[in-house]
Amino acid sequence: MSENTHHIVPYRTYGLILVLLVILTGTSVAITQIELSRWATLAALLLASAKSAFVLAVFMHLKFDQRIYKAMVIFIILVMAAVIVLTFFDYGFR
Amino acid sequence: MTEGIAHHAEHRDDEGSKLGIWLFIFTELLFFGGLFITYAVYRHGNAEAFHLAGKELDVTLGTINTVILLISSMTIAMATTAIQKKDKRTTLILIGITLLLALAFLVNKYFEWSAKIGHGIWPGSPLLEELGRGDTLFFGLYYFMTGLHALHIIIGMVLIAVILVRVRKDKITHDNFQLLENGGLYWHLVDLIWIFLFPLFYLIA
Numbered sequence: 001m002s003e004n005t006h007h008i009v010p011y012r013t014y015g016l017i018l019v020l021l022v023i024l025t026g027t028s029v030a031i032t033q034i035e036l037s038r039w040a041t042l043a044a045l046l047l048a049s050a051k052s053a054f055v056l057a058v059f060m061h062l063k064f065d066q067r068i069y070k071a072m073v074i075f076i077i078l079v080m081a082a083v084i085v086l087t088f089f090d091y092g093f094r
Numbered sequence: 095m096t097e098g099i100a101h102h103a104e105h106r107d108d109e110g111s112k113l114g115i116w117l118f119i120f121t122e123l124l125f126f127g128g129l130f131i132t133y134a135v136y137r138h139g140n141a142e143a144f145h146l147a148g149k150e151l152d153v154t155l156g157t158i159n160t161v162i163l164l165i166s167s168m169t170i171a172m173a174t175t176a177i178q179k180k181d182k183r184t185t186l187i188l189i190g191i192t193l194l195l196a197l198a199f200l201v202n203k204y205f206e207w208s209a210k211i212g213h214g215i216w217p218g219s220p221l222l223e224e225l226g227r228g229d230t231l232f233f234g235l236y237y238f239m240t241g242l243h244a245l246h247i248i249i250g251m252v253l254i255a256v257i258l259v260r261v262r263k264d265k266i267t268h269d270n271f272q273l274l275e276n277g278g279l280y281w282h283l284v285d286l287i288w289i290f291l292f293p294l295f296y297l298i299a
Binding site: 006008009010011014015017018021022025028029032033040041044045047048051052055056058059060061065066069072073076079080083084087088091092 | 109112116120123124127131134135138139153157160161164165167168171172174175178179275278279282285286289290292293294297298
């Protein structure tokens with residue numbers, strides 16, 4: 001934690017990420033409007049996770065920041081995943 | 095530990111400040127995480143009702159709001175780049191655009207909620223009681239979660255407005271912009287939450 005080693009992210013990078021995010025949004029809308037199976041929801045959630053990953057990595061600078069932030073975010077996601085899995089071990093088998 | 099430029103004898107810890115906002119973001123994630131689990135459990139027990147109730151929501155308006163928030167996330171992120179390049183004018187413009195987009199989101203939300211209330215759907219409305227448990231749960235969660243999210247938008251707008259003023263007054267500069275970055279991080283969190291709210295409420299039909 002010494003000097004201010006701030007990475008300057010080019011505007012272009014942010015622009016490209018936005019284009020990607022909009023495409024992923026369009027895809028999730030298209031999938032859920034056409035397909036009516038239960039897989040559509042799963043696909044939409046996976047696309048949402050992909051979008052979150054881009055927001056976290058680039059917009060929130062995790063890709064450029066010290067690794068500790070990335071490690072903490074992963075830990076929090078794992079905690080949430082564990083709680084979700086445990087909850088459904090209960091509700092899923094009632 | 096020195097910042098290189100020792101203009102004032104002020105105490106500053108940018109890294110600590112960033113760590114602080116991240117810790118706050120984690121509490122927010124777990125808070126909304128709990129709500130998403132509540133949603134998942136109720137949906138598990140009322141799949142058909144949630145499916146039909148989801149059809150009531152306006153996908154077009156939801157998609158527009160999603161894109162609005164994504165663009166606003168980009169503009170606030172770009173503002174950090176602009177300030178680092180010592181480009182105050184662009185920084186102010188980008189922050190201004192972010193604020194306008196946030197306002198546009200809230201205006202859309204206002205029309206959306208008004209339309210729902212106009213159709214007799216609000217928490218505890220007679221129509222919902224008639225429709226039964228599944229719809230009551232779906233719309234209860236819809237109003238609570240999107241309402242809480244809108245509250246975060248309003249708080250974010252206040253924070254971003256403060257940042258705008260501080261950039262104008264040169265309190266936030268190319269070598270002292272942690273508040274701008276932290277405000278951006280909070281704003282991206284608001285975006286992240288919406289990224290999951292959108293498919294779970296608007297796209298499940």
